[in-house]
Amino acid sequence: MSEQRQLLSDSAARLFQSNAGWEEVDALGIADILVAEERGGSGADWDDACALLQAAGHAHTALPLAEGMIARKLVAEAALEVPRAPLSIAANPKGTLARAAGAWRFNGVLAGVPWGRDVARVVTAIAFDGRPHVVVLAVTDARLHKRTNLADEPRDDLRFDSAPALAAPASSREVQRLLDYAALARTAQIAGALQSALELSIGYALARKQFGRPIGQFQAVQQQLALFGAETAAATCASRSAAIAASVGDASFEIAAAKLRANQAIGLATATAHQVHGAIGFTREYALRQATQRLWSWRSEYGNDRYWSERLGRAVVERGADTFWADLARG
Amino acid sequence: MQAFKFDPVSLPPDAAAFRKEIREFLARELPNVPAERRANCWAVFDADFSRKLGARGWIGMVWPKRYGGHERSALERYVLLEELLAAGAPVGAHWIADRQSGPNLLRYGTEQQREKYLPGMARGEILCCIGMSEPGAGSDLAAVRTRAEKLPDGRWRINGQKIWTSNARQSQLMIALVRTSAVDDKNRHAGLSQFLLELNTPGIRIQPIVDLVGHPGFNEVFFDDVVVGPECLLGAEGEGWRQVTSELSLERSGPERYLSSFALFLELVRLAARVDSEALRHAVGRLTAELWTLRHMSLSVAGQLAAGEDPMLAAAIVKDLGNTFEQSLPTLVQSLIGEDIRLEDDSDLARTLALLLQTSPSFSLRGGTREILRGIVARGLGLR
Numbered sequence: 071m072s073e074q075r076q077l078l079s080d081s082a083a084r085l086f087q088s089n090a091g092w093e094e095v096d097a098l099g100i101a102d103i104l105v106a107e108e109r110g111g112s113g114a115d116w117d118d119a120c121a122l123l124q125a126a127g128h129a130h131t132a133l134p135l136a137e138g139m140i141a142r143k144l145v146a147e148a149a150l151e152v153p154r155a156p157l158s159i160a161a162n163p164k165g166t167l168a169r170a171a172g173a174w175r176f177n178g179v180l181a182g183v184p185w186g187r188d189v190a191r192v193v194t195a196i197a198f199d200g201r202p203h204v205v206v207l208a209v210t211d212a213r214l215h216k217r218t219n220l221a222d223e224p225r226d227d228l229r230f231d232s233a234p235a236l237a238a239p240a241s242s243r244e245v246q247r248l249l250d251y252a253a254l255a256r257t258a259q260i261a262g263a264l265q266s267a268l269e270l271s272i273g274y275a276l277a278r279k280q281f282g283r284p285i286g287q288f289q290a291v292q293q294q295l296a297l298f299g300a301e302t303a304a305a306t307c308a309s310r311s312a313a314i315a316a317s318v319g320d321a322s323f324e325i326a327a328a329k330l331r332a333n334q335a336i337g338l339a340t341a342t343a344h345q346v347h348g349a350i351g352f353t354r355e356y357a358l359r360q361a362t363q364r365l366w367s368w369r370s371e372y373g374n375d376r377y378w379s380e381r382l383g384r385a386v387v388e389r390g391a392d393t394f395w396a397d398l399a400r401g
Numbered sequence: 402m403q404a405f406k407f408d409p410v411s412l413p414p415d416a417a418a419f420r421k422e423i424r425e426f427l428a429r430e431l432p433n434v435p436a437e438r439r440a441n442c443w444a445v446f447d448a449d450f451s452r453k454l455g456a457r458g459w460i461g462m463v464w465p466k467r468y469g470g471h472e473r474s475a476l477e478r479y480v481l482l483e484e485l486l487a488a489g490a491p492v493g494a495h496w497i498a499d500r501q502s503g504p505n506l507l508r509y510g511t512e513q514q515r516e517k518y519l520p521g522m523a524r525g526e527i528l529c530c531i532g533m534s535e536p537g538a539g540s541d542l543a544a545v546r547t548r549a550e551k552l553p554d555g556r557w558r559i560n561g562q563k564i565w566t567s568n569a570r571q572s573q574l575m576i577a578l579v580r581t582s583a584v585d586d587k588n589r590h591a592g593l594s595q596f597l598l599e600l601n602t603p604g605i606r607i608q609p610i611v612d613l614v615g616h617p618g619f620n621e622v623f624f625d626d627v628v629v630g631p632e633c634l635l636g637a638e639g640e641g642w643r644q645v646t647s648e649l650s651l652e653r654s655g656p657e658r659y660l661s662s663f664a665l666f667l668e669l670v671r672l673a674a675r676v677d678s679e680a681l682r683h684a685v686g687r688l689t690a691e692l693w694t695l696r697h698m699s700l701s702v703a704g705q706l707a708a709g710e711d712p713m714l715a716a717a718i719v720k721d722l723g724n725t726f727e728q729s730l731p732t733l734v735q736s737l738i739g740e741d742i743r744l745e746d747d748s749d750l751a752r753t754l755a756l757l758l759q760t761s762p763s764f765s766l767r768g769g770t771r772e773i774l775r776g777i778v779a780r781g782l783g784l785r
Contacts, residue, residue, distance in 0.1 A: 296775035307407040330690040383686030391670040395487040
């Protein structure tokens with residue numbers, strides 16, 4: 071990471087820790103980080119973007135950052151004119167895009183849109199005439215069904231009845247496989263939240279005394295936390311490796327592996343975090359739930375274990391055992 | 402917070418060409434090796450194959466040329482190791498010399514010791530074994546009781562016993578950790594030293610131990626009044642603990658710590674290609690994610706070692722997660738196969754599964770038990 075980007079990452083992390091709102095975060099240029107420089111963005115790569123998202127996950131930042139970054143990148147690529155306002159994405163649109171008299175219309179449902187109620191527009195990708203198109207829809211044109219994930223983050227359903235849309239063709243990997251890149255972003259947030267849960271657990275184990283000494287001095291507790299640490303390291307390394315792969319080329323294999331590995335870390339990590347914390351971890355007030363409730367939700371969002379293990383498993387089996395190692399060790 | 406350091410590594414630009422060279426060599430030298438012999442292949446002893454690798458310049462390839470090495474980079478060596486292991490090459494004969502005995506000599510040996518042994522190791526002719534464990538010293542390595550006493554003429558007299566020594570009968574050299582002064586209860590790590598022992602020295606007796614599948618890979622090595630010259634001391638007297646722990650970082654970080662069951666994974670992929678089963682596909686998907694992650698973690702540790710760091714903590718994590726993965730595979734495969742496949746079948750899948758079911762419990766014992774590794778990680782987390 072260049073010095074300039076390290077500065078951005080550090081100031082972003084400070085901002086996230088201070089619970090800044092969208093205006094302050096957006097003023098730093100974070101939402102435009104993936105937008106090319108000639109279109110007014112930072113021209114950063116996925117590795118840089120994921121570093122910010124990991125910091126946001128660590129700080130339990132309740133903003134549509136991942137979605138905003140991707141939305142702005144898509145809008146810029148398709149050269150669509152969208153007023154500056156918070157944006158979100160729909161990674162799994164169900165419906166049809168139509169064109170009549172030069173005007174685009176969308177008929178269908180965007181389910182589970184992060185912060186749907188709070189943003190002005192939702193960006194998605196839909197094929198039209200065999201070509202992927204970036205599609206922008208105004209939330210005010212939707213019938214909005216408010217829903218939230220386990221961490222109280224909005225995940226709203228939006229229904230559009232032949233609503234007016236902006237649309238234009240684009241061909242980047244992010245447009246062609248929007249879900250994959252949303253999963254990549256979520257994986258970075260998962261890595262951050264796992265680290266936060268680990269830190270809280272270690273801090274608690276060192277502070278909480280039973281039988282006359284901190285519970286972290288008991289070997290049984292130490293061994294559990296060591297494995298929690300190892301799982302956190304694995305998810306973090308997977309997230310980073312996929313982000314680097316996405317920065318240089320086609321990363322569908324790496325993203326599948328990373329989201330799946332991060333999902334798998336969540337089980338042991340959340341169980342251990344709560345086991346170490348005991349009853350206090352189950353209170354509304356204590357911070358641990360900010361990490362664990364997000365992790366439980368994020369494990370399902372943008373592809374759960376079943377989805378990614380089917381995709382990855384099918385791809386590997388179709389390629390066959392004889393090419394497996396060569397595919398894995400491409401570098 | 403960055404709890405642990407796993408910075409990504411870029412392999413050198415010529416790595417792809419080197420991989421191709423290795424794969425062509427292996428395709429030529431190792432046709433039709435049955436799958437169960439490809440499993441856990443760094444424990445498979447084949448002195449002829451080791452000499453072929455040596456002739457190729459692929460043992461001690463990072464060592465200085467004046468000691469028979471080839472001055473290649475540490476990451477090139479990593480590429481070689483992972484290619485050998487993924488292909489299931491029988492690399493057990495020279496593995497210890499290449500991985501730790503040679504590097505240990507380079508770090509602590511005298512000029513005379515290096516010249517005497519390193520060129521033979523690099524040719525695959527001098528094979529080494531590890532002299533750490535004893536009947537009363539396993540995880541608690543500082544409890545070794547084999548003793549070397551200094552004679553008035555400067556020579557050393559060694560008495561005691563090592564155990565669980567892989568390949569001792571076929572090796573020429575052992576680096577043994579022994580006690581050179583009495584135990585100090587306040588500092589148990591003091592008073593230990595390392596010795597380079599030629600195993601044909603009078604007074605050394607080696608006896609095989611047959612393991613649970615009937616393979617005589619382990620040995621007991623007895624030392625009865627073994628007298629050696631002062632030139633057999635490796636490094637400084639009393640510095641054995643520091644030397645042996647740096648040896649352990651090398652021992653714990655490599656790709657062998659997650660690839661021991663890789664041959665069985667490939668059999669699982671073949672089965673999933675024959676039988677249309679969601680359960681098999683999903684297992685392949687999950688295991689692929691784990692393999693891919695472990696490879697990046699292991700590679701990152703290799704990069705840290707190449708940069709001259711001592712990534713003890715990261716190495717412990719890779720070994721712990723890697724061993725857990727290697728051990729989970731046989732049980733998982735056994736749970737997924739159909740009734741038409743039996744453990745006693747004469748097929749690649751069944752023979753590999755049967756072997757690994759029985760031998761994989763040892764993967765989290767050799768080179769440091771899971772419990773010891775997690776203790777190291779807990780210390781790194783600030784809990785100890």
